[in-house]
Amino acid sequence: MAVAGKSAKPRYVYGVVRGGGAPPAVAGIAGADLELVAADDVAALTSVAPDAYLEAGREEIFAHSRVLEAALEGGTVLPMRFGVVLPDADTLRERLLDEHHEELAAQLAAMDGKVEFAVKGLYDEAAVLREIVAEDREVAQLREAIAGKPEAATYYERIGLGELIASAFAARAERDAAAIVEELRPRAVAVSVGEPLHERMAVNASFLVERKALDRFDAAVEAVGKREASRMRVRLTGPLPPHSFVELEVSA
Amino acid sequence: MATAMQQQPYRGGSGYVARSSSSGLYDVLELILDKGLVIDVFVRVSLIGIEILTIDARIVIASVDTYLRFAEAVNRLDLMATETQGLPELMEGITEGGASSKTKGVLQGAKEALFGDEDEGDEDEDQGTEDEGGEERGGGSTRRRTASATTTKRRRRSEASGSGSSRKRKS
Numbered sequence: 001m002a003v004a005g006k007s008a009k010p011r012y013v014y015g016v017v018r019g020g021g022a023p024p025a026v027a028g029i030a031g032a033d034l035e036l037v038a039a040d041d042v043a044a045l046t047s048v049a050p051d052a053y054l055e056a057g058r059e060e061i062f063a064h065s066r067v068l069e070a071a072l073e074g075g076t077v078l079p080m081r082f083g084v085v086l087p088d089a090d091t092l093r094e095r096l097l098d099e100h101h102e103e104l105a106a107q108l109a110a111m112d113g114k115v116e117f118a119v120k121g122l123y124d125e126a127a128v129l130r131e132i133v134a135e136d137r138e139v140a141q142l143r144e145a146i147a148g149k150p151e152a153a154t155y156y157e158r159i160g161l162g163e164l165i166a167s168a169f170a171a172r173a174e175r176d177a178a179a180i181v182e183e184l185r186p187r188a189v190a191v192s193v194g195e196p197l198h199e200r201m202a203v204n205a206s207f208l209v210e211r212k213a214l215d216r217f218d219a220a221v222e223a224v225g226k227r228e229a230s231r232m233r234v235r236l237t238g239p240l241p242p243h244s245f246v247e248l249e250v251s252a
Numbered sequence: 253m254a255t256a257m258q259q260q261p262y263r264g265g266s267g268y269v270a271r272s273s274s275s276g277l278y279d280v281l282e283l284i285l286d287k288g289l290v291i292d293v294f295v296r297v298s299l300i301g302i303e304i305l306t307i308d309a310r311i312v313i314a315s316v317d318t319y320l321r322f323a324e325a326v327n328r329l330d331l332m333a334t335e336t337q338g339l340p341e342l343m344e345g346i347t348e349g350g351a352s353s354k355t356k357g358v359l360q361g362a363k364e365a366l367f368g369d370e371d372e373g374d375e376d377e378d379q380g381t382e383d384e385g386g387e388e389r390g391g392g393s394t395r396r397r398t399a400s401a402t403t404t405k406r407r408r409r410s411e412a413s414g415s416g417s418s419r420k421r422k423s
Contacts, residue, residue: 234268
């Protein structure tokens with residue numbers, strides 16, 4: 001993209017906040033100072049990006065997360081995905097803040113007083129395997145048929161058995177995730193359900209929660225964790241900026 | 253800075269839930285890389301390698317390795333045993349895709365890309381052209397999965413397989 005201009009320094013964008021404030025007092029990517037680029041009542045939380053290209057490493061991702069977290073403490077923030085860079089401040093103003101002004105202002109208002117929490121449930125493999133053997137005759141039979149035989153002689157049977165188990169895990173995950181999400185949904189403003197990230201993951205969902213209702217949400221998650229304790233470990237991460245609950249209309 | 257970040261720890265309850273703020277980056281990696289506002293025309297520089305890697309990791313999940321591992325685990329399972337897993341044991345497994353799993357989850361794949369091998373950097377350099385990045389994100393930014401009521405569970409999977417740009421990277 002050809003860019004000419006006086007201050008044609010590329011801008012990394014962390015998120016969008018309300019204008020008028022000061023950027024949080026943490027360092028940005030590559031140690032750069034944070035700056036607000038404002039247009040009207042909305043502002044982009046930015047820093048000058050390294051010239052050539054942005055490294056997508058551990059430090060950079062940490063910095064992105066750190067900046068957003070600090071911003072969240074100061075108020076409402078609409079997080080950008082990691083890695084958004086615009087050629088310069090003017091283009092940023094034009095293409096993000098001006099072009100999407102109404103959406104951004106509306107979403108800032110909508111996200112006031114709300115934070116995201118990520119809930120993940122990880123199966124205890126042995127416990128769930130026992131459930132599966134107990135409930136699935138085919139698995140139990142195949143398991144017995146294989147037992148004691150040399151590995152080389154049962155290669156395909158073992159693959160077959162493993163496949164059955166994998167799909168039993170997946171079926172359970174679907175069921176358990178649906179139940180857990182339904183259980184927590186009344187305590188949240190919105191829910192975003194993701195695909196399990198690996199075969200032992202039962203549930204992977206994000207909830208938008210009112211700050212003032214955090215205790216109730218937490219208690220509900222705790223209840224899930226307690227009930228499932230023998231077979232699943234529940235993790236709760238947050239408060240986070242509302243990554244899963246913001247969006248921009250895609251313009252061509 | 254670190255203390256400021258942890259102003260609001262949610263560590264209530266009686267310990268059935270493992271709580272963390274986002275300083276445990278591992279759990280928010282997916283959100284940071286995959287969710288949030290994006291302007292599709294513009295570039296997510298150097299991220300191309302990582303995204304492909306995470307997509308691949310999703311596809312690799314249902315592999316023969318996984319099946320064999322499950323078969324082995326179920327064969328070793330002592331059905332009579334009534335052992336209950338204690339908390340220390342549970343906490344031990346807190347790293348996703350832990351010792352027992354050879355299969356990669358998305359986060360694990362991404363984590364390797366980001367926190368693992370040095371050579372990943374070279375990969376990124378090769379691909380760090382802005383135009384490619386823009387195209388890559390063009391598709392990405394249309395995939396919205398925010399929903400206040402119903403987000404289908406299968407969406408991410410189909411998005412992942414829908415991307416034509418996958419490259420096998422299994423290490």
